[in-house]
Amino acid sequence: MSRTITVNALIDALRRAKLLVKVNGGAYSEDITGVTYNSREVEAGYLFVCKGAHFREQYLKDALAAGASCYVSEDLYGYGTLLCPEIIVSDIRRAMPVIAETYYGRLSDSLRVVGITGTKGKSTTAYFVRAILDDSMAAVGGHRTAICSGIDNYDGVIEEESHLTTPEIMELYQHMNNAVNSGIRYMTMEVSSQALKYDRVDGVTFEAGAFLNIGTDHISEIEHPDFNDYLESKLRLFAQCRKAAINLDCDEQERIRAAAEACPYVIAFSQKDETANIYGYDIKSVEGKVTMKVRCTDVEGWNDFDEEFTLGTFGTINVENALAAISIATLLGVPREYIHSGLERATSPGRMEVFYSEDGKRIAIVDYAHNKLSYEKFFDTIKDEFPDKKMMIVFGCPGGKAFARREELGTIAGQNCVYSIITEEDYGEEDVNKICEEIAGFVRAAGGECEIITDRVEAIKKAITLMDDDTILFLPGKGRETREKRGIQYIDTPSDADVVLEYL
Secondary structure, rough: OOOEEEHHHHHHHHHOOOOEEEOOOOOOOOOOOOOEEHHOOOOEEEEOOOOOOOHHHHHHHHHHHOOOEEEEEEEOOOOOOOHHHHHHHHOOHHHHHHHHHHHHHHHHHEEEEEEEEEEOOOOHHHHHHHHHHHHHHHHOOOOHHHHHOOOOOOOOOOOEEOOOOOHHHHHHHHHHHHHHHOOOOOEEEEEEEHHHHHHOOOOEEEEEEEEEOOOOOOOOOOEOOHHHHHHHHHHHHHHHHHEEEEEEEOOOHHHHHHHHHOOOEEEEEEEOOOOOOOEEEEEEEEOOOEEEEEEOOOOOOOEEEEEEEEEEEHHHHHHHHHHHHHHHHHHHHHHHHHHHHHHHHHHOOOOOOOEEEOOOEEEEOOOOOOOHHHHHHHHHHHHHHHOOOEEEEOOOOOOOOOOOOHHHHHHHHHHOEEEEEOOOOOOOOOOHHHHHHHHHHHHHOOOOEEEEEOOHHOOOOOOOHHHHOOOOEEOOOOOOOOEEEEEEEEEEOOOHHHHHHHHH
């Protein structure tokens, strides 16, 4: 629950964490009535945190004018006064979790938090888990459960489209606080490698966690300098989990198992290894409707079972995510009937959403797939389930990060699609035409045909006009997002799903 603390309490917490450098000004008994790094949110009595790549000194001036009672910074700005101390810390990133926990308290002691990490499938798994937990809570008159994902956030008070896979620590604690105050018992969240690397979930204890898979992604100067850094960042999740589940079918098993030893209790899931605690087999898909048998053995507190489950989502591409969700629900002790019902009704907005033309012959699939691993899995699945269909794609790559995707995704598109249209996908501060030209070069090098239409809506409309009855159109990357990052602004746009619904 949010509360009022004194400036002195915050200073003491930063000192104990060995982050405090100095304090300018006085009035340490002054109250802090809120915490934020957004100067537009500051009210009288708030603590303001100076952080971010785009931070400007003017933001601090605006916060002080709005009535901030103190501010925390790595840099000395010299605005500390008797009534508004300037608190200097050695590392603002590491200080933010300390600030959030000092103000809000240890909220993960009051809320059972589920954490999911992996290169692909985090969103789908999170929505599977959420559906299972919602059904379990509904059966006992409980509240809808909370979620923080790359798609949207819900905490009992706030329901919004998200900007980040994992919120910054201030927003995360606000979401957790809202959930606790709303009587919510569970929160399911995606935990990105960036969140783990840059301490955005420090201090949060996960009741259950899952490691889905690992691929080569997010390798760049501003993200992870190499694969080792990327993997090590994700592996940090285990140290914050009471219980965890690992996927025996993914790469880097030795390192994953070694890191998992930091967690008190670990189980494994698999589609290939019959010794896994949660083993999926006899997997079938009929016109996209998936059934599978699941055998559970040697899980603490559970009777073994061997039963058939049905998925409400399209295609076998989500079997791995379903097995992860079953593992998490088992670790949480959710009654099996709600695992069945949750998986059968679960959908993830914009995730493997299938749309048909009126005559049912042309198919468009909207998804959030955005990296090599998810593209490969998608095309492998479609080839198995629709061997006679040809593929078209509309896609792009983000600006300023994950530069390897341009070659990886361009190559995969060129190898698998009869035609590609390259377009914008959150190009940010980079030149969208430059990004598209780079991707197009790799598409052509892989033997594919393509064109560039930088306006995403127009690109999708053009692709629909090129489809025939034997075509599946793949629209990865944006799902049901309704904003494009252009420059440093997020601009409202129709979602890919909206455009398909209007024009297909």
